[in-house]
Amino acid sequence: MTDELRGIGASLTDSWPAFDNGVEEPQPLPAAPLPAVRPSVALLTDRYELTMLQAALADGTAHRHCVFEVFTRRLPPGRRYGVLAGTGRVLEALPHFVFEDAELAYLEENGIVDRRTLDYLANYRFSGTIQGYVEGEVFFPGSPVLQVEGTFAEAVLLETLILSILNYDSAVASAASRMTSAAGGRPVLEMGSRRASEQAAVAAARAAVIGGFAGTSNLEAGMRYGLDTIGTAAHSFTLLHDTERDAFASQVASLGPGTTLLVDTYDVRHGVATAVEVAGTGLGAVRLDSGDLGGLAQEVRKQLDELGARDTKIVVTSDLDEYAIASLAAAPVDVYGVGTSVVTGSGAPTCGMVYKLVARADSSGVLQPVAKASANKASVGGRKAAARRYGRDGHAVEEIMVTGPDTAVAEWTPQSDDLRPLLAPMVVDGAVDSRWVGPYGVANAAINHGMVRAELPRGARRLSDGDPAIPTVDLRLDDLLD
Amino acid sequence: MTDELRGIGASLTDSWPAFDNGVEEPQPLPAAPLPAVRPSVALLTDRYELTMLQAALADGTAHRHCVFEVFTRRLPPGRRYGVLAGTGRVLEALPHFVFEDAELAYLEENGIVDRRTLDYLANYRFSGTIQGYVEGEVFFPGSPVLQVEGTFAEAVLLETLILSILNYDSAVASAASRMTSAAGGRPVLEMGSRRASEQAAVAAARAAVIGGFAGTSNLEAGMRYGLDTIGTAAHSFTLLHDTERDAFASQVASLGPGTTLLVDTYDVRHGVATAVEVAGTGLGAVRLDSGDLGGLAQEVRKQLDELGARDTKIVVTSDLDEYAIASLAAAPVDVYGVGTSVVTGSGAPTCGMVYKLVARADSSGVLQPVAKASANKASVGGRKAAARRYGRDGHAVEEIMVTGPDTAVAEWTPQSDDLRPLLAPMVVDGAVDSRWVGPYGVANAAINHGMVRAELPRGARRLSDGDPAIPTVDLRLDDLLD
Incomplete structure (x- = not known):
């Protein structure tokens, strides 16, 4: 070792002291164990959600009515469909998105946001509306799998948490669906907990079951979601x-x-x-x-x-x-047990879903479509309605995104027999519809997935690389009414 | 739609009822919100850990003294070193690995384990010893990054949780280190929370900072680990x-x-x-x-x-x-912000670490080395000591695994000036050494990583595919003493 490096070895050898990190005073050793997790989920959030809130509260735009949509611009390379999972977990987390003393103290002491923002956060409860694809549903590029509507303030705060949950859970469910498809009728069991972060492992087990897995090795997932456990x-x-x-x-x-x-x-x-x-x-x-x-x-x-x-x-x-x-x-x-590949999305460990502002009230309170123009990231403005079109043989042929005047789109339901609407109410005025949560929600999502997958064109289940199983088609409401 | 499929669409359209899943009675809607997370981490565990425990309690082997080691058989393809992260989180989780009423009731009602096992679990506290590489340390194939010693019963239960934490956190830290290396002196910021499961995102932010990142967008990570937050x-x-x-x-x-x-x-x-x-x-x-x-x-x-x-x-x-x-x-x-690629391990989303029984007491209480012979998964039996050998220019040249008679290996410290020992005490008789946890532990780990990375041969920091930066060498204690 050089003299410089020797010091390192020596300091490590010398009864393994903590390093002199030269940055901060040695901190007192914790008297009580640090918690492994904390009950509030409110800080599972990017800092910029709160700084945007602060600026918008100051200029008054925080209270503009907004519509955010969650969608993915593309499927992972070669994949023919995605499987939505995590919606039930978003709904379960929502009542825990609260800023209590510990969270407020952290934000204040670290100067993250100002007093007005702290006061807003102290009273925060999501009071808006959420619609979405039913969990277990398949999705394609552009499918608005979740729509969050409320003031900018209340809706923007949820961005990070919603994306964290949907991106991971859907990555796992999408991989799981390919595996259960490949397995034919043989049961596939999830046993990948050790290859996923410890709480992610619970989500992975749940998502795998939505994608058709028969059970999991993860006991926490068994307990929380009523899943069959094995091992x-x-x-x-x-x-x-x-x-x-x-x-x-x-x-x-x-x-x-x-x-x-x-x-x-x-x-x-x-x-x-x-x-x-x-x-x-x-x-x-x-x-x-x-x-x-x-x-x-x-x-x-x-x-x-x-x-x-x-x-x-x-x-x-x-x-x-x-x-x-x-x-x-x-x-x-007779039975397949799958670990690493399912919990890591089999090569696509996250879905790339984004949470985009698609409409917001102008200064006179009228909802206006908005969209950015960034290179490669441009998106269609305005609230979307979504439906799947079926051919005469009963198979899905198109994923239809309907745009048009906001109120008309919000109220649109398909009149045509070959169209199935895809957005269901999940939260109304802040109240979570409990049909979609807990063990019952997971059981329904798994059944839903089996049904909607059966409706896809036969080619959708090939493992080889290919295009999305059905195209996403943008339609103006006017065109549909013709 | 065919008539068969039409029914599905109809049932979904019809005010979005829950499906008739035909399997279980409709469950009562939850009166109170489901928790987003639960304080005990004990069920973040594969079922087989508990069924093994049950059988071992019945036949008496549960109380055999055991040594388990965590190591990886290989680095991800092309990678030249791995970065250990998560050890502090393992130590923080340990006091929460407790089976309280809720956990015991689940295990009992679902017939997972018998009464004797429930009684054991009700009193479970890890009382053994844990040594390991200091967090932030680099590792190579075979490096025993964590050694857990205690009865079979107390040590086997921790397998899943330990691997979940170390595999994910180390995957992130390993990717992060390559990124900060590539960035030269420019700061790199972690902003990938939305592309990781929500609690994993906190671990990812922490691991990225250990790998050299300057800060994170994740507020929970900022709060828990004293990290700088940005956005x-x-x-x-x-x-x-x-x-x-x-x-x-x-x-x-x-x-x-x-x-x-x-x-x-x-x-x-x-x-x-x-x-x-x-x-x-x-x-x-x-x-x-x-x-x-x-x-x-x-x-x-x-x-x-x-x-x-x-x-x-x-x-x-x-x-x-x-x-x-x-x-x-x-x-x-001036500054790089990294999202998806760091939280997903840049192509290697998990580390493939395993938790292997390497030694256990025989019926007369003497520790014996053990190893399986499975194809492609054979491993070296016996407790290992580990040291890194340095060349005259101060750079690391070999990762040395020392085996031999158990007591001699357990007590071994290198006498040679060119060897730095790698195992530090973390838990002694169940008591967690609090130098390694909390904000202080993270700050030390980041400093440690910067130091040990600087000791690696220059080629270690190339991004192109290559072999491990230094070879892992197995030595018998006898050879070293010569």
């Missing part, structure tokens, strides 16, 4: 015991012969033989978590059948994604 | 106003001329001219969020200088990653 043992359990046989015997004694035994800690063939010896031919399943899963599944199926364990299922769980699942279609696999 | 206004603020000039005037009146004005809502050249007219030549900065940032920055710098605003900085913020930052090295950019 029996890891390699560490086998290694803990003196022999693989001891481990299997212990697991069967504890969980019954219907359990799933992990047979690849040492030698798979030996593991399968021991598993059936210990559990009998009524063994529920064996799990393979390494190696060439297709070839291995063939061998294990043959071995199980020869041992008389014809009903013992084969679960595979090693680094699967939609392509690996598809490649195992001909293998004797 | 002024979005396009919606300009669109809210009747003219861009009105918006700029309002912002300057509220935040002062030192603020950053977003000048690309309509026409950049016009926006810059208006910005300087409104704020004067003392304008703090202009922000460019679209278009060809390099070319635009040249033009804007020229325009600002001609207007006399020579000290007005240029902030760029559109879809930057380490490569885009590097490509702007010659452009007159």
Whole structure:
């Protein structure tokens, strides 16, 4: 080490003191444990939402009536549809978007906003209206998956939280849908908690189930959303015991012969033989978590059948994604367990949804469409209504965005039999419609997804790269009424 | 629509009822809002940790003394080093890993574990020992970044939570370090909250700062970890106003001329001219969020200088990653704002760290090394000590993993001047060392990262694909003592 660097090593070696960071005084060590999470979600927010609020409160525009829309400009490369998830979580979070003493003190002490803004925040409750696509619905470029209407002040504050939730949850649900599609009728289980941030893992489990997964390993998600949970043992359990046989015997004694035994800690063939010896031919399943899963599944199926364990299922769980699942279609696999790839959106870990002001009242209170003109980021101004058009064979053919005079668009419902409207009320005058939240909301979202996916053109379910399954079509209200 | 599909549309159209999901009775609507998060982190856990516990409690092995190690088998493709982040958050979470009435009731009512296990969980507090690399440290394949020692029961329960935190936080810190490296001395700001799950966004901001970022837009992260927060206004603020000039005037009146004005809502050249007219030549900065940032920055710098605003900085913020930052090295950019790419790990959204049992007591209480033999997932058994070896020029040359008799490895400290030990005590007999948590822990981690990155061979900071910057070398204790 150079002398300069040696100092570092020395300071680290020397009973691992805290560094002299030279910036601030050493802080007192916390007396009580720091919280792992805090109940208010109000500061899960970009600072600029609050500085914009401050300026708008000062100039009076904060109270202008506004319409914000959440949409994505494009799907991830090659994807044919997206799956909306997270709406229920947005609605669950809304009552917790409150600025209480701790939040206000932080904002004040750090000079983030002024007194007038603090007073506004202290009384903040969202009192506007939210409409959106029903959770589990598919979406395409431009689909207004959520519409938030209220004063600028109350609506702009929600931007970061809404996007955080919808972007991640929808990324997971979109990946999950491809996986359950690739799996055909075989169940797919979510077991990726360890590859997602700890609270994101709960959202991921929920979103995966909306995308068609049959269950999750995540207990918190099971508790909060009534999801089926799964899981029996890891390699560490086998290694803990003196022999693989001891481990299997212990697991069967504890969980019954219907359990799933992990047979690849040492030698798979030996593991399968021991598993059936210990559990009998009524063994529920064996799990393979390494190696060439297709070839291995063939061998294990043959071995199980020869041992008389014809009903013992084969679960595979090693680094699967939609392509690996598809490649195992001909293998004797009964259940897929997916981890990393589903919780990270299988190559598209966020959706790129944006929260854009599309209309706001002018100084005389009349709603005017607005849109920026930035390069590559231009968007269509004005509130949108949305509907999906169906062909004679019952399949979706177009995603229709309707624009026009604001009141007419807001009140529009399709008169034509081939159009299905896509925006449903979620929050009215600040009151959350509880049909869309909790376990019931998730169950409905999963059913909804199964139905709407079945309506897509056949090509939508191909895994290969392609264009969006149906085009997004902008229509003026006048054109529709013709 | 076919008749079958028509029913769906009809049911959705018909005042958007909840679906008849045919599976469960309609549940009562929640009387009180569902919580957005819950204080206990104990169920952020894969179910199999609890079922393993149940079986091990029944057969007596639950109380065997164990050593688990967290490490990654490989870095993401092409990466030359990883950056450890999340350790402080693990330590902060530990006191909240408690099973209280709500958790126990869920586990009991859903038959997840038996009575004996419930009783164990009700009294659960981690009472073991944790050592690890200091947060901000770099790591390589095999580096034992965390070592957890205790009974099987107490240590296995923490697996999922520890991996969730370390895998995500380290993915972000690793990406962040490449970005700050590419930026040279220019500040890089984290503004990706909307592209990460809402609580993950807080962790991401923290990890980005450990990787060298100068601040974050995330207020919760600012509050919890004492980070500098940044942000002024979005396009919606300009669109809210009747003219861009009105918006700029309002912002300057509220935040002062030192603020950053977003000048690309309509026409950049016009926006810059208006910005300087409104704020004067003392304008703090202009922000460019679209278009060809390099070319635009040249033009804007020229325009600002001609207007006399020579000290007005240029902030760029559109879809930057380490490569885009590097490509702007010659452009007159003062500050980079990074969103999506840092919070999603710039192509590597999780680290692939695993939590492996490496040693456990046998039936006579003697610690024995253990390792599985699974294809492609074999690992070295036994507790490891770790040290980094330095060459004469002060740069790191090897990551050394020391194995041997357990007690000797546990007590090993390098006697040689060219070796720096890497494992520091974090938790002793269940007591968290508070030097590593809270704002102080983050500040230290960021400083630590700057120091250890400077020690890496020069090639480590290349963005192009390559091998790990230094090799991981396994040594037996006997070899070292020679």
